[in-house]
Amino acid sequence: MRQTVCSIGIVFARRIRSPASVKATYFILLSLALVLPACDLDIDPDPPKADLSEVPEPSRRRGNEPLLLSRKAPLERGTRMEDSRKLTMKHMGFTVEVGEEIALTGAADLSFTEERSVTVQSSSIWTIDTGDIGLEMKLSPRGQEAQVMTLPHPLANQVLNCDGPRVSMEAMPNDDQREEMKSYQVEWFGGNELFSKDEVKTRGEWVVKPEDILGAIFGEVFENGSGSAHLFVEKTLNYDDRRTAEVVVSLERCRGTTIDQDGKPMEIELHGYGKLFRCLEPQHTTQVDIKGDAKITITEPDSVMKFTGPFELLAKSDLTTSL
DSSP states (O other): OOOOOTTHHHHHHHHHHOGGGOOOOHHHHHHHHTTOOOSOOOOOSSOOOOOOTTSOOOEEEOOOOOBOOOOOOOOOTTOEEEEEEEEEEEEEEEEEEETTEEEEEEEEEEEEEEEEEEEEOSSSEEEEEEEEEEEEEEEEETTSOOEEEEEEOTTTTOEEEEETTEEEESSOOOHHHHHHHTTOOOSGGGTTTTSOSSOBOTTOEEEEOHHHHHHHHHSSOOEEEEEEEEEEEEEEEEETTEEEEEEEEEEEEEEEEEEOTTSOEEEEEEEEEEEEEEEETTEEEEEEEEEEEEEEEEEOSSOEEEEEEEEEEEEEEEEEOOO
16 A cells, blocks of 8 residues: 655654644555554564464364465456455554654554455456455544544445456546555465465475565565564364465564655564464465564654554455355
8 A cells, every 4th residue: 555654754743733633644544554563672582472362263184295385376267255354553652753852752553454355257357346444543642632533445445356466446546546556455465475386294384575474464565674484384274164274474573664655665573473374275365363563663854753562463365166
């Protein structure tokens, strides 16, 4: 999701001081929600063990046979997916620094949700009916009244036609919608890019580029990655009557930079732990639960804005194939 953040620090500080003008653009606010990590804080080097009680317990299947997790065969024509994603960042601390002074401090709670229905028309053409997409945000600057906002996404409740990465809208798009379509994430949770190109046995492990895992989580393009992201096949099992790999995800100070349309950088760092379920026939990620600590730094010529605190991502994709 492209957004203008060229003056986010100082503009945000000015707007939040003036209750009558606390109407930041959707792009700026959404960039805050999807940016709530920062850089180098003192985070415990061992990833926190996530409570995965919300992940349903599937029936287990033993075996150590080789698994092919990245088969490039497309989903069959007529396949349908019901996708949902919720990214929450609660009790985040934020600061705005202007020069050597701290101009503003406070707390933020953010929740970004996305729902969509996908129909595979052919090997490369998908139709996506977006449902509710939006951001709920509560900003509590120290010494000032809290501001609560609910902001819909420009592509909410639209029909999108996708030919590979190219996205168009059935309705006539406005300028904001055109901008969002340029970076819309068609593939669900990174598609095949997160998975090993070689066969992997149960208990097998591989490394993912930090840019790729951050892109899957936030739906943006990242560069200048550092830290590490490890994926590990814990077991195979039956999940919704499909043979599935249960994969552990470990993020160790996984950092990257995403660039807005004006060329301004936002640096995001995640440190966390979780699991995902990867259906093997057909190849598709059906559920994700990752949580941990997040940090963000947004640097402007005259200001720096930082967010630090916990994050949790819950994503689910219900898959049905044509008869």
